[in-house]
Amino acid sequence: VTFSTSVRALHHQWMQTIEDQLHYKAVRPHSLLVFINPVAAIQQAVDIYQFKVAPLFKLAKITTVVIVTDYANHARDYILATDFHKYDGVVCVGGDGMFSELMQGVIRRTQTKAGVDLNNPKARLAKCHLRIGIIPAGSTNSVCYSTTGVSDPVTSALHIIVGDCQPLDVCSVHQRNTLLKYSASLLGYGFFGDILKDAERARWLRASRYDLSGIKTFLKHQLYEGNISFRLATGRVGSPRDKCRSQTDSFSAGDEANWNELEGKFLAINGACISCCSFRSSQGLSPSGHLANGALDLILVHKCSKFNFLRHLFRHVTNNDQLDFPFVEVYRVREFKFLPYVMSSREIALKKQKRKSHFRRNIWRRNVGRKSSSWNSDGELIMPAAIEVK
Numbered sequence: 001v002t003f004s005t006s007v008r009a010l011h012h013q014w015m016q017t018i019e020d021q022l023h024y025k026a027v028r029p030h031s032l033l034v035f036i037n038p039v040a041a042i043q044q045a046v047d048i049y050q051f052k053v054a055p056l057f058k059l060a061k062i063t064t065v066v067i068v069t070d071y072a073n074h075a076r077d078y079i080l081a082t083d084f085h086k087y088d089g090v091v092c093v094g095g096d097g098m099f100s101e102l103m104q105g106v107i108r109r110t111q112t113k114a115g116v117d118l119n120n121p122k123a124r125l126a127k128c129h130l131r132i133g134i135i136p137a138g139s140t141n142s143v144c145y146s147t148t149g150v151s152d153p154v155t156s157a158l159h160i161i162v163g164d165c166q167p168l169d170v171c172s173v174h175q176r177n178t179l180l181k182y183s184a185s186l187l188g189y190g191f192f193g194d195i196l197k198d199a200e201r202a203r204w205l206r207a208s209r210y211d212l213s214g215i216k217t218f219l220k221h222q223l224y225e226g227n228i229s230f231r232l233a234t235g236r237v238g239s240p241r242d243k244c245r246s247q248t249d250s251f252s253a254g255d256e257a258n259w260n261e262l263e264g265k266f267l268a269i270n271g272a273c274i275s276c277c278s279f280r281s282s283q284g285l286s287p288s289g290h291l292a293n294g295a296l297d298l299i300l301v302h303k304c305s306k307f308n309f310l311r312h313l314f315r316h317v318t319n320n321d322q323l324d325f326p327f328v329e330v331y332r333v334r335e336f337k338f339l340p341y342v343m344s345s346r347e348i349a350l351k352k353q354k355r356k357s358h359f360r361r362n363i364w365r366r367n368v369g370r371k372s373s374s375w376n377s378d379g380e381l382i383m384p385a386a387i388e389v390k
């Protein structure tokens with residue numbers, strides 16, 4: 001909504017009323033540290049901040065320190081080394097990758113200060129009090145879209161100004177006793193991991209790199225074999241197949257379920273902490289995913305024909321239920337572990353020999369088990385395939 005008037009007195013009255021209202025807001029930021037990723041999407045983040053956001057912060061009397069990053073992980077390193085007493089929060093001007101970078105910095109900083117061993121997958125993390133605001137300026141902006149309902153810099157700036165707060169679930173991704181990453185939106189193995197890996201090689205194509213890599217990855221129809229074990233979320237956390245999207249309970253003590261285990265050949269294994277919607281898919285990967293219920297929706301896409309996989313993918317951009325297929329399983333879980341089955345080079349050699357005589361009969365097996373995929377963690381690649389997520 002835009003108000004406009006040529007009457008000076010009325011304009012002044014409106015401004016005064018807004019200022020008064022802001023004055024009464026108890027928890028709103030007065031001082032912010034802003035990080036701008038100049039290479040996000042079509043390299044317009046600096047302009048978006050300068051022309052759309054900075055004037056609003058100025059009107060709201062928010063003082064800012066602005067840093068245009070020089071390299072990947074500049075913001076994360078800065079957060080780890082900075083004294084935050086004078087800031088009420090940090091703002092990320094960029095996409096999901098940039099948000100993830102700031103989030104890694106904020107969580108790592110909080111845990112280190114609290115003496116928590118980051119590499120211990122069983123450690124209970126300390127709560128982060130420093131808030132992160134997102135001004136969408138990236139290619140996908142899924143976290144912003146899933147939390148505010150749109151991807152619009154001005155809307156996000158207004159949310160920040162009035163001090164809106166939306167808690168988010170974050171999961172830790174470990175390999176044995178090493179922390180790999182924290183993830184707040186998508187953890188995708190197979191299809192989404194391969195798309196990202198391919199798209200990273202073609203960053204010069206900007207946002208369209210995802211479309212091109214998506215088509216290439218789809219045509220490869222690569223299957224990945226492995227074992228997945230997961231602990232279901234119990235209590236009133238709802239189900240990923242709920243049609244009702246209203247908020248559910250969050251994790252409560254004593255909420256323990258047994259581990260389930262299954263193995264198979266997967267086209268995709270996706271963990272969604274939020275619905276992961278974006279302009280590409282207004283429903284998202286997990287349309288009923290909740291924002292802070294302490295659970296993650298685990299979507300397993302089993303081996304199926306290319307045609308059926310295309311139907312599943314196509315439903316993400318329509319209002320049809322993309323989870324309603326016999327080859328798609330979905331669980332709301334507290335944690336999961338994945339172990340890829342990858343053949344050794346000796347096994348591959350043996351298989352090749354065998355295939356010479358049974359080439360036609362075994363042709364379908366060509367894609368299975370030769371190599372593992374990588375994980376796409378909020379738009380960042382995680383190379384180890386065997387992970388524990390909590």
Ligand SMILES: Nc1ncnc2c1ncn2[C@@H]1O[C@H](COP(=O)(O)OP(=O)(O)OP(=O)(O)O)[C@@H](O)[C@H]1O
Pocket residue numbers: 036037038039040041042068069070071072073074093094095096097098099101137138139140141142378379380
């Ligand atoms: N100055 C910089 N030079 C190069 N890379 C940077 C710089 N600053 C940040 N980065 C990195 O750029 C990566 C991508 O940034 P970002 O997520 O903002 O844009 P995007 O990939 O276009 O958007 P999305 O993640 O929403 O698709 C992030 O991983 C971030 O760490």
